Amino acid sequence: MSGVSLAVAPRSEPAGSDETTTTKLQGKPLQQEGVTGGVMGSLRVIELQLVAFIMVFSASGLIPLLDIVFPAFATAYLIALSRFAFPSRCRIATGTSSPEIFQGSRLFRFYVVVGTTLGLFLPLAYVLGGFARGDEHAVRSATPHLFLLSFQILTENIISGLSLFSPPVRALVPLLYTVRRIFVIIDWIQDVWLNKTLPANAVLQDIAWFWFGRGLAAANFVYFSINLFGFLIPRFLPRAFERYFSEKDEVHAKIEEDKYSVAMNKSKQSDKKAD
Template sequence: MSGVTRAVGPRSEPDKTTAYDSGGSGGVMGSLRVIELQLVAFIMVFSASGLVPLLDLLFPAFVSVYLLVLSRLAFPSHGLTSTSPEIFRGSKLFRLYVVSGTAIGLFLPLAYVLGGFARGDDHAVRSATPHLFLLSCQILTENVISGLSLFSPPVRALVPLLYTVRRLFVILDWSQDVWFYKSLPSNATPDTVAWFWFARCLAIGNLAYFGVNLLCFLLPRFLPRAFEHYFRERDEILAKSRSDKSKHSDHKSD
């Protein structure tokens, strides 16, 4: 899942059996995977629901504009490859960590929100929806730009970094809501008690996972690796350019 899944590596061959190649923007709508179309649907529903604060609605637009500016002015792509190179290849243990993050950050909060709708728990729906909205935008953004040579590795690495920082503040608000502003009724049933503690554990689990993801992976490992790829590619281009000039100069002297 996002923040980490796109770090595992780029997609290889387009999947002919799906409507959309996850992470690439080949023909944009023609190459998008079904799950990403579902993310687009989630984003549209969340945006229209009135459950996402205005600041969070504007944040994806800000990130998109900022990334475009960076890709033009600060970290332009060197264009050695038709698609962006792999930044980080993880071990099997790392992939298990990614799968765990998918469950904790996406599937369980989605089940929580849907359960909140079914139970008539507006508090649950309102507290978790901003996180799901931003995560859906993050995954979609990562998948789209990972297949575009327009975006260099540092720009790609900033997507999960920027979104994770913002989502940590959102998750803090979510945790505060379920721990301090929601209490069990005096006549609570076992089902109500289980739902109450599920909400608390889910919020704290997301806070812990994405906090660790930011401080122990994205900042110390993923971002430096992206810059390493970028500057190594730049040095290769400069060395090749010097070599071509030297050969051209030798040819003229002959």
């Protein structure tokens, strides 16, 4: 997915591919699978589902104002970075979207699947189960995390297909959202570990549900902390900057080559006129 995709390489087309260019010109959707393509299925369907999630969460009154404002701030900041700090070089060099930032192995794909399950599917089941059980505390504690994760996935999916955004800007999407979600998950942990207690006469089903909520919050904190400090910062972000400056060098080399070609053509034309 993302965010869990978290940092997984955005979708892309190989640079300089004639087939890719032809497909774009014909207006046909390009069928390519990124690191998480097989996990998430049809991107269009998922984007519609995420929009639905976001609308429902926003209207539920369960999302703090700060978390509602954060996606707008993050989007404006990313657009500013793409315009003033890290403008895209890929459009100039190849005319296509940037290639994938990080190519994952099978083990990495399994890591992504685990993150998808812990970050999206199980919390969604927890929220829906909270609605079914009338457990408003569970719903309120996990919903902000789902809201921000849904926005993160939607943002990553949108900008990964736009050449407007350079690799550093694309890499900052999961980084910004993951940092914010870790603080949200800490609040979630506080809710289920400190502010929620079991009644003395709780049945086995209530006990299992109580510890499921606690375990899920703790597992999300561990996973996304490892993802942030063990992958996004030390590996994913440097790889994005490395690719960006490599593209920048290619652009400069192409400009110099074009200048040399123009100068040679002018020289040949002058020699012909002299003859």
